Amino acid sequence: MIFNMEFETLPREAIEAIQLRRLKAVVERAYEAVPFYRKKYKEAGIKPADIQTLEDIQKLPFTTKQDLRDNYPFGMFAVPMDNVVRIHASSGTTGQPTVVGYTARDISTWAELMARSLSAGGATRDDIIHNAYGYGLFTGGLGVHYGAERLGASVIPISGGMTERQVLIMRDFRPSILTCTPSYALHLAEAAEENGMDFADFNFRAGIFGAEPWSESMRQEIEKKLHLSAVDIYGLSEVMGPGVAMECQEAKKGLHVYEDHFIPEIIQPETGQALSAGESGELVFTSLTKEAFPVIRYRTRDISSLNYAPCICGRTHVRMTRVSGRTDDMLIIRGVNVFPSQIESVLMQVSQVEPHYQLVVDREGNLDTLTVMVEVGEGAFSDEVKQLQSLQAEIALHIKELLGVSVKVKLVEPKTIARSQGKAVRVIDNRKI
Amino acid sequence: MFADQISVFLENKAGRLAEVTKTLAGASINIRALSLADTSDFGILRLIVDNNEKAETALKDAGFTVRTTRVVAVEVSDKPGGLLSILEFLDSRKINVEYMYAFVRQKEDNAVMIFRFDNTDSAVEALTEKGFSVIKGEELYTM
Ligand SMILES: [Zn+2]
Numbered sequence: 001m002i003f004n005m006e007f008e009t010l011p012r013e014a015i016e017a018i019q020l021r022r023l024k025a026v027v028e029r030a031y032e033a034v035p036f037y038r039k040k041y042k043e044a045g046i047k048p049a050d051i052q053t054l055e056d057i058q059k060l061p062f063t064t065k066q067d068l069r070d071n072y073p074f075g076m077f078a079v080p081m082d083n084v085v086r087i088h089a090s091s092g093t094t095g096q097p098t099v100v101g102y103t104a105r106d107i108s109t110w111a112e113l114m115a116r117s118l119s120a121g122g123a124t125r126d127d128i129i130h131n132a133y134g135y136g137l138f139t140g141g142l143g144v145h146y147g148a149e150r151l152g153a154s155v156i157p158i159s160g161g162m163t164e165r166q167v168l169i170m171r172d173f174r175p176s177i178l179t180c181t182p183s184y185a186l187h188l189a190e191a192a193e194e195n196g197m198d199f200a201d202f203n204f205r206a207g208i209f210g211a212e213p214w215s216e217s218m219r220q221e222i223e224k225k226l227h228l229s230a231v232d233i234y235g236l237s238e239v240m241g242p243g244v245a246m247e248c249q250e251a252k253k254g255l256h257v258y259e260d261h262f263i264p265e266i267i268q269p270e271t272g273q274a275l276s277a278g279e280s281g282e283l284v285f286t287s288l289t290k291e292a293f294p295v296i297r298y299r300t301r302d303i304s305s306l307n308y309a310p311c312i313c314g315r316t317h318v319r320m321t322r323v324s325g326r327t328d329d330m331l332i333i334r335g336v337n338v339f340p341s342q343i344e345s346v347l348m349q350v351s352q353v354e355p356h357y358q359l360v361v362d363r364e365g366n367l368d369t370l371t372v373m374v375e376v377g378e379g380a381f382s383d384e385v386k387q388l389q390s391l392q393a394e395i396a397l398h399i400k401e402l403l404g405v406s407v408k409v410k411l412v413e414p415k416t417i418a419r420s421q422g423k424a425v426r427v428i429d430n431r432k433i
Numbered sequence: 434m435f436a437d438q439i440s441v442f443l444e445n446k447a448g449r450l451a452e453v454t455k456t457l458a459g460a461s462i463n464i465r466a467l468s469l470a471d472t473s474d475f476g477i478l479r480l481i482v483d484n485n486e487k488a489e490t491a492l493k494d495a496g497f498t499v500r501t502t503r504v505v506a507v508e509v510s511d512k513p514g515g516l517l518s519i520l521e522f523l524d525s526r527k528i529n530v531e532y533m534y535a536f537v538r539q540k541e542d543n544a545v546m547i548f549r550f551d552n553t554d555s556a557v558e559a560l561t562e563k564g565f566s567v568i569k570g571e572e573l574y575t576m
Contacts, residue, residue, distance in 0.1 A: 376442050376475075376498050383440040383502040383549070384531055385470050385477060411475050413444050414498055 003119035003151065004112070007260050008315045012308075015259050015316065016054060022288035023263065024051050027060070030294050033078040036071055037296065057263060057286065058274055062297045068098040068238060077101050079292050089137045090237045097137075100237050101292040107146065109289055110240055113258050114147020117246035120256065120313070121231045122206035123177045125152030130170060130204075132180035132188070133211065134160040139241030140211050144179045147243060153177070160184065163191040174203035182214040182222060182230075186355060189225040204228040206249065210235065210242055213302075213323045213341050217348030221355050232322050238298055239285045245320055251312050254319030261289050264320060265297070266306055269327045280305045282327055283320065301327040303339070331361060331427065333370045336405040340426040343372060346398045352379035353395070358417045363431040370407045372399065375414050434557045435503045436570035437485045438547065441478040442498040445471060453478060453492065460491035465574060466547060468534035481506075481536060481547065483574045505548045505557055506536060506573045508566035516546065522563055528556045538576055545573070 002008050010018070028048040030037040041047070044061050051057070068076060077084065079101075086102040102110065123129060129148045133140030141159055148155040156175055158166055166188060169175075178185065185207060192199055207226060210233035222230045234255050235242035244262055245255035257264045262285050266275045269282040283304045287295050302323040311319060325339030332338070340359055347353050353374055360371040374395065382388055392409040399407050443449045450469065457464060457480075466481040482488045485501065492499045509515040523530060529551045536545040545568060550556040560567055568576075 378498055378500065381440075381442050381498045381500055383438075383477060383479070383500060385472060388442075388475065388477070389472065411442075411444075413442060413449075413496070415496055416444070 001119050001124060002314060003116040008116060008256075008258075008317060010260070010316055012316065018260050019263055019288060020054050022260075023054065023057060023286065024048065026286070026288055026290075026294050027051050027296060029078060030296055034076055034294075036067065036076060054263070057265070057297065060297050062272060062284065062299050063295055064299050065098060065238070065301070069096045072096050073099040074101070076295075077292055078294055079103055084292050086142075087137075088139045088142075088237050088241065098238055103291040106240075106290050106292050109261065110143060110243060111146040111150040113240070113243040113261060114143055115150035116147075116258065117233055117243045118144070118147050118151050118153065118177070118179075118208065120246045120248045120315070121177070121208040121233065122229065122249045123148070123151060123153055123208075127153045127177045127205075128156065128173060128175040129153050129177045129179060130156050130158060130166075130173075130175035132158050132160055132166060132178065132184060133242075139235070139237045140181075143235070143241040143243055144208075163188060164195060167192045167195055167197055170202050170204075171197060176203050176205045178204050178207040178226070178228065179233075180207075180209065181211045182209040182218055183212060185209055185222050185226060185230075186218075189222075199226045199228070202227070206231065208233050208246075213325055213329075215324075215341050215345045215348065216322070217345050218355055221348060234320065234323065236300060236302075238293075238295055239287055239300070240290065244285065247322075248311065248313040248315060254307050254311075254321050256311070256313075256315045256317040256319055257306075259317045262287055264306060264318065266304065267299075269301075275305075277306050277308050280321075280324070283323070303327060329427065331359070331370070331429070333361065333368050333405050336403060338370065338403055338405060342403060343399060344426075346402055347372075347374060347395065350391070350395050350398060352377070353391075354380070354414070356414075356417050358425070359427045361427070361429045361431055368431065370405065371410050372396075372407050373410050373412050373417060375417060376411045377414055434505070434561070434567045434569060435553060436481065436506045436547070436568070436573045438502045438504045438549075439480045439482060439485060439488050439492070440500050440502050441480070441492060443469075443471075443476040443478055445474050445476055449476075450478065452495070453480075453497065456491050456495045456497075457482065457488060460487055462488045462491065465576065466534065466536040468532075468547075470532065479532075479534070479547075481573065485574070502549065503553050505550065505553060505560070506545050506568040506570075507548060507560060508568060509544045509546050511543050515544070519546070519560075519565060522560075522565075523556070526559050528552070528559060536573070536576075545576070 084101040089097040135141030207228045207230045231247040235244040245257040247255045265284040266281040275281045283300045283302045304320045307319045354377040356375045358373045395409045463483045468479045531549040
């Protein structure tokens with residue numbers, strides 16, 4: 001169902017008219033209120049008045065994660081603190097966390113976009129939503145929560161963790177929609193199995209999964225194990241949080257970006273040059289309506305492409321393809337670009353292999369080596385050494401065919417690869433460069 | 434005429450084999466025979482125990498990947514050439530042996546070999562027909 005029929009089905013000319021009006025306003029506001037933007041635009045010789053068409057956005061400099069870090073904690077806020085009603089922060093695993101703020105109106109906009117997203121994912125006001133995204137500084141939990149309330153659905157604010165209890169609640173409360181990270185969804189399936197329960201006996205109809213890149217084959221795995229229809233949600237705290245873009249249940253082919261609130265662009269990561277529709281590159285977002293924390297041409301480091309073809313669901317907003325990797329997750333192995341998601345898709349194609357893997361990069365002498373650790377579950381286990389060796393060889397061959405890089409495949413015992421309750425640790429890079 | 438063997442996947446790292454035996458001992462299961470096939474990074478531990486069901490449950494609960502494999506136990510006379518005569522016979526019938534290992538008996542004179550064939554049914558049929566003594570599972574587990 002389409003939550004906001006008027007805005008989600010606007011003709012392209014109307015979308016562009018709204019975008020241009022809002023773009024001019026946000027650039028003006030950022031220039032006036034945020035010293036960072038004013039300084040950067042002055043250095044680039046750009047004034048807000050130079051934005052006359054949507055293409056003029058390309059004249060504006062990019063904003064990077066480092067810029068946000070340099071302005072830690074509140075330097076990028078465009079309103080005084082008395083107008084800020086909420087603060088979130090991204091995890092600081094790769095450095096200083098980035099801090100974002102919201103006005104009351106921002107929270108309301110976010111709730112609207114999350115209500116649109118949940119609706120596109122199949123939820124209605126009659127549903128019970130089991131929300132296993134973490135509540136806290138992370139935007140996932142509260143983002144889904146406010147959207148579910150806006151939609152009028154019932155939310156179970158379970159958050160992450162205490163997996164066994166989650167499974168009991170799923171059995172007893174009979175929620176119909178699951179929201180969490182895709183790796184946690186698989187973790188829940190395992191926990192149910194360990195406790196002698198089966199998702200087939202639960203009441204789930206749809207699952208809305210995001211906050212980490214996942215693949216088409218992982219979708220099949222989740223749908224099979226959890227007995228629900230899985231769709232992808234996209235967002236990042238710097239741009240807003242979950243609900244920047246959402247896949248529709250009707251097509252399950254790409255995520256509609258809410259273009260009345262954001263302008264997406266795809267650029268060549270090395271040169272910053274704009275790429276045309278259909279080309280794969282780094283996703284860049286401009287927020288059009290955010291008050292407390294406007295971002296202009298924010299480089300997400302996520303790899304995607306844009307598809308302007310009409311969608312069978314009736315929504316007219318452009319679709320981004322599911323994020324296939326991150327520019328900073330990208331491993332360069334002997335000159336070859338490798339994304340963990342590509343390895344994952346190979347593993348899912350090889351029958352019986354569990355979707356639990358880890359990539360370990362080492363440097364032996366001057367040569368980079370990539371070891372793919374794969375868990376041997378009951379499905380893949382054979383009593384004969386040569387069978388397991390041929391499984392190793394098959395995986396290595398498929399990876400070589402797809403990526404052109406030779407890897408060592410190491411079979412490991414189940415559950416030796418650490419499961420996180422949030423984001424999975426997929427890469428261990430031991431190279432000291 | 435078959436026997437069930439428990440096969441366990443092991444990573445080639447210190448302490449895993451001990452962990453299996455500890456798990457089985459904890460569940461009061463006796464290991465009757467054991468063979469480890471290993472490569473540089475993983476191994477397959479094959480076990481004949483006195484209680485397959487209990488062993489499988491205990492190992493699974495301890496997080497191991499386990500499967501039950503059908504094997505054949507054949508008595509080998511304790512004379513020079515005892516084993517050779519079986520192998521020559523199997524060869525003459527083109528029966529392929531995937532692997533084999535010895536089962537040690539405490540009291541009897543004759544030894545027992547555990548065989549894994551790619552075609553168990555026809556191997557058992559041929560062996561019995563020829564007069565080799567194939568030992569039943571139930572008998573084997575308590576030997
Ligand atoms: Zn659609």
